[in-house]
Amino acid sequence: MTDLTAESQNRWPSLKRDLLAVNSLLSPFLPAGFYYKTFMWPASFWEKVYEPMIRRAAGLGRASGVSDPDHYEKATAHCDVLVIGSGPAGLMAALSAGRAGARVILCEEDFRLGGRCLCEDRRIGDGRASAWAEAMERQLAAMPEVRIMRRTAVSGTYDGGAYLALERVNDHLPVPPAHEPRQRLWHIIARQSVLAAGGIERPLVFGGNDTPGVMLAASLRSYVNRFAVAPGKRAVVFANNDDARRTVTDLRKAGVTVEALVDPRPGTAKPGDLRLIQGVVISAKGGRSLEGVEILGGDGRPASIACDLLAVSGGWNPSIQLSNHLGGAPDWNDKLAAFLPGHLPTGMQVVGTAAGLLALADCLQSGGEAGAKAAEACGFKGSPEPVPSVDRDSTAVSPLWRVKGSRGKAFVDFQNDVTDKDVELAEREASARSSI
Numbered sequence: 001m002t003d004l005t006a007e008s009q010n011r012w013p014s015l016k017r018d019l020l021a022v023n024s025l026l027s028p029f030l031p032a033g034f035y036y037k038t039f040m041w042p043a044s045f046w047e048k049v050y051e052p053m054i055r056r057a058a059g060l061g062r063a064s065g066v067s068d069p070d071h072y073e074k075a076t077a078h079c080d081v082l083v084i085g086s087g088p089a090g091l092m093a094a095l096s097a098g099r100a101g102a103r104v105i106l107c108e109e110d111f112r113l114g115g116r117c118l119c120e121d122r123r124i125g126d127g128r129a130s131a132w133a134e135a136m137e138r139q140l141a142a143m144p145e146v147r148i149m150r151r152t153a154v155s156g157t158y159d160g161g162a163y164l165a166l167e168r169v170n171d172h173l174p175v176p177p178a179h180e181p182r183q184r185l186w187h188i189i190a191r192q193s194v195l196a197a198g199g200i201e202r203p204l205v206f207g208g209n210d211t212p213g214v215m216l217a218a219s220l221r222s223y224v225n226r227f228a229v230a231p232g233k234r235a236v237v238f239a240n241n242d243d244a245r246r247t248v249t250d251l252r253k254a255g256v257t258v259e260a261l262v263d264p265r266p267g268t269a270k271p272g273d274l275r276l277i278q279g280v281v282i283s284a285k286g287g288r289s290l291e292g293v294e295i296l297g298g299d300g301r302p303a304s305i306a307c308d309l310l311a312v313s314g315g316w317n318p319s320i321q322l323s324n325h326l327g328g329a330p331d332w333n334d335k336l337a338a339f340l341p342g343h344l345p346t347g348m349q350v351v352g353t354a355a356g357l358l359a360l361a362d363c364l365q366s367g368g369e370a371g372a373k374a375a376e377a378c379g380f381k382g383s384p385e386p387v388p389s390v391d392r393d394s395t396a397v398s399p400l401w402r403v404k405g406s407r408g409k410a411f412v413d414f415q416n417d418v419t420d421k422d423v424e425l426a427e428r429e430a431s432a433r434s435s436i
Contacts, residue, residue: 070182079105080378082190087115089352089367090196091136096371098146100382109153113137119222125388157325163188192347192374199353202314207283207408213290217244217313224254232309238262238281241397244313283407315397318354337399358395
């Protein structure tokens with residue numbers, strides 16, 4: 001066990017007394033692309049003056065300057081069926097194909113199999129979803145023709161059933177064991193593939209949505225159910241879908257007080273004794289931590305709620321990227337307010353949430369059927385695994401992307417500090433250029 005030392009960056013002289021925070025007052029005069037539009041002359045200053053100054057202020061960090069002491073490998077593997085993702089759909093697909101006798105490779109980027117089964121307080125069969133996932137993993141590990149590749153992310157789809165994957169062999173260790181690589185790049189050749197990559201929860205765009213304490217609803221459930229961590233004491237849930245409502249129950253079980261559920265959909269049923277507000281969060285208040293939220297009800301009345309935790313959810317985006325790598329364009333689905341896989345690469349099937357199936361029972365069924373179908377395409381005879389019983393769930397969603405009229409910076413891209421105003425500016429500039 002080694003100690004972990006974390007240091008903040010992009011602050012001076014300290015995080016509590018950050019003098020660089022004065023730049024926030026200038027933000028209305030510093031639109032997106034300001035640096036590149038302004039620091040253009042003289043050109044010789046960019047590399048020596050402007051860029052170092054911008055990088056230092058942006059907190060981009062510094063390279064160590066020493067050579068990399070670790071080793072890296074590349075390898076090739078062949079299989080009949082490649083299953084990408086080990087959530088409920090992926091596990092069912094791998095087991096169905098494996099039981100048919102096909103050579104199966106199951107790739108999972110986490111170090112444990114199960115996907116959202118590990119993060120949700122759900123029931124599958126006679127027990128918790130996490131226990132079901134562990135039982136499935138034991139069955140797969142006992143099959144000689146099934147290979148489980150943990151810490152392995154599939155990143156590319158190519159012609160001829162070729163896939164690129166990166167295995168983080170020893171990234172989780174300070175120093176890799178002797179004669180072992182830190183990472184291994186895999187070239188996987190598969191006759192059939194099943195994409196079970198799940199989905200990514202969408203944030204909601206409103207003022208102050210980058211304040212510490214504002215988190216995605218599914219992330220909060222992961223903290224509570226997988227890691228037994230309560231990230232706050234008093235919470236508000238803001239969502240446009242039924243899936244996020246389970247966050248209320250999970251937080252309460254963890255001892256977190258849920259002050260209110262804010263839902264913009266009219267006619268939403270009140271969940272028990274919880275305070276339900278039909279409206280939207282227009283801003284999150286706080287500096288280094290969340291202190292409360294401002295809400296605008298459907299009747300136009302404002303309200304304020306003190307809290308240190310805000311769970312937000314705008315629905316789910318299926319992770320379909322690997323289905324598009326050979327030129328296939330995604331299809332828009334109005335009901336889910338998301339893109340779904342369009343024309344697929346030869347031999348690929350998409351299952352579970354990646355296919356737009358948000359209900360747990362549908363994910364399980366689609367995975368089992370796809371695994372059996374993939375094995376059959378490779379010349380094996382098998383049948384889908386029986387779908388176990390699951391608890392009931394609702395996946396209804398109404399589109400909400402941005403809360404208009406919100407106060408403060410409303411971020412669309414947290415990584416690159418892109419706000420809704422930046423997107424508006426880009427649209428205006430594009431329109432201006434097209435009219436020239």
